[in-house]
Amino acid sequence: MAKTLSEIELTDHHKLFLVKDGGALGPLLQLLSHDNLGMKTVAVKALKNLSSLPQNGLQMIKEGALGPLFDILYRHSLSSPSLREQVAVVIMHLAKSTNTPATDHEQISLLESNEDIFKLFSLISFTGPDIQRNILEAFCAMCRSSSGPDIRAKLRQLPAVQVLVQLCEINNQTVRVRSSAVKLFYCLTVDGDDISFQDHVGQRCIQTLLKIINTSTDEEESNAAMGIISNLPNNIQITQWLLDSGALDTIFAFITDGNQNALNKKHGIEDAAKALCRFTVATNKEWQRKVAESGFIRVLVLLLVSGTPLTKQYAAVSLKQFSESSASMSQPLKKTIAFICCFASSETGCQVHRGICKVESSFCILEANAVDPLVRILEDGDIGACEASLDALLTLIDNERLQSGSKVLDKVNAIPPIIKLLSSTSTKLQEKALDALERIFRLPEMKQRYATLAQMPIVDITQRGSSGIRSMAAKVLAQLNVLGEQSSYF
Structure with a gap:
């Protein structure tokens, strides 16, 4: 009977029944x-067949299947290599079952203690490719479950990152093991701190990850490799390694490969846009120049239009960082004097920066036609x-650019x-809007044009907002002559 259940093709309905x-x-x-041993083997194979249905996997966990399965996996005297491979598949199925909607209101954990986690993860270093891959996939599933934050934290306390980096870098590693290792590595970077990774991620690891992005047929x-790149510690050494290893070309090709609308690819593009932010910081104009010369600014503008909300957010961050450098x-x-005397200038310069702006050399978001899509995102x-x-838009009204930048924002209808x-x-968004309006309303013509529209929302903040933001709102109302300078709101 067990042998029949291990071999027969069953519908999900029959498995559940x-x-x-x-x-x-x-x-x-x-x-x-x-x-x-033969009886154990057919029982495990039958469980493998039935556990592929998540509801069944949850039931197996509840009824204590893990204990005997782990006994077979850990105690070689009770099993054979092929049987342990089958057990690893069942454990992987059980791990995936913890991600089903049925577990939303009850936390079902596959591994309860640090010792359980250590014992299962340690097998990765001492088993063949099939068991390795299934254990890695089991940990991936656990990291995405309701108990994921705890599992990820415990794995980072082990030498897990070091093991995963080695699995990614070994040239003779099977592709499927490497793929599973990369995916688990990505899971561990999602909420880890810099200390967890900086000792194990060197230039060789970075080159390996970029090669995977460029060559892997597994999307x-x-x-996942792009996700790791985006989550690496944001320090000068790693950024320089990325540049030296051709990361900009890889990110550019990844974003512009023409398959942006695929669901899986959208998440990858979010990470690629996030990864790019480290190269666009205004404190390093040489990095900014390399990014701009690679054609990224126009790509970022396109992402403002077609990206997911998170992609738009990261694209706007990079454009803001670029724009911070534009004035300089x-x-x-x-x-020439003769030119000024005899002719009207045909070259008026940038409306905001009053000089000659080009996308690749001055990183001007106005020249890049980024202002309109930035306004639409608001x-x-x-x-x-x-x-x-x-x-990003507020960089246009910094300091001496207040008047010229406000006119541009008015022209593109950004102020409403x-x-x-x-x-x-x-x-936080209310505070930023108040800061913007406080600057804009320093100009009499802007105050006259928009005071009526802004007055009631600002009054509402003085009545309903937190104490800090009420004071900001009151100052803007004083600009509009709605409150006196000695108001109790200050």
């Missing part, structure tokens, strides 16, 4: 402890994207959406 109503699970679990693997990179206009509703876009952000559920 056999476990839930057919009474098959109890006898199969008993057979796992049978002295006869999930290449996405814009070339002054050159006019009305998208995603808080992260709105905040990043507003930050900024005023609408005063009603946002995000206090």
Whole structure:
């Protein structure tokens, strides 16, 4: 009977019936402890067949299947290599079952203690490719479950990152093992700190990850490798290694390969846009120049239009960082005295920076036609994207650019959406909008044009907002002559 269950093709309906109503699970679990190796083997194969259905996997965990399965996996005297391979598949199925919607309201953990985690992970270094791959996939599933944060933290306390880096770098490693190792490595980078990775990630590891992105036919693997790149510690050494290893070309090809709308690829592009942010910081204009010369600024503008909210957010962050450098990179206009006397200048320069701006040399977001899509994002509703876009637009009204930048924002109709952000559920976004309006309303013509539109939302903040933001709102109302300078709101 067990042999039949191990070999027969079953529908999901029949698998569920056999476990839930057919009474098959109890006898199969008993057979796992049978002295006869052949009996153990057919029982494990039957469980492998039934456990591919997540509901059944959860039931097996609840009824204590893990104990005898781990006994077979760890105690070689009770099993054979092929049997342990089958057990590893069952454990992988059980791990994946913990990610099903049925577990949303009950936390079901595959591994309870640090010792359980250590014992299972240690097998990766002492087993063949098939067992390695299934254990890696089991840990991937556990890292994505409701208990994922705890599992990830415990793995980072082990030498897990070091083991995974080695599995990625070994040239003779099977592709499927490497792929599973990369995916688990990515899981561990999601919420880890710099200390967890900086001792194990060197230039060789970075070159390996970039090679995987460039050559892998497994889209999930290449996405995971890009995710690792995006989450690496943001320090000068790693950034330089990335540049030296050709990361910009890899990221550019990844974003522009023409398959941006695939669901899996969208997540990868989010990570690619995030990875790019480390190269666009205003504190290193040489890095910015390399990114701009690679053609990224126009790509970032396209991502503002077509990307997911998170992609738009990261694209806006990079454009903001570029724009912070534009004033110092814009070339002054050159006019001779004779030219000024005899002719009207045909070269008026950038409306904001008053010099000659080019996308690749001065990183000007106005020249790159980024301002309109940034304004549209303000009305998208995603808080992260709105905040990043507003930050980018505010670089146009910094310091001496206040008047010229405000005129540009007025021309593209950016000020009404900024005023609408005063009603946002995000206090931080309200603060940024108030900061923008406080600057803009220093100009009498802007105050006259938009005071009526802004007055009521600002008054609402003085009545409903937190103490800090009420004071900011009151100062803007004083600019609009709605409150006196001695108001109790200050």
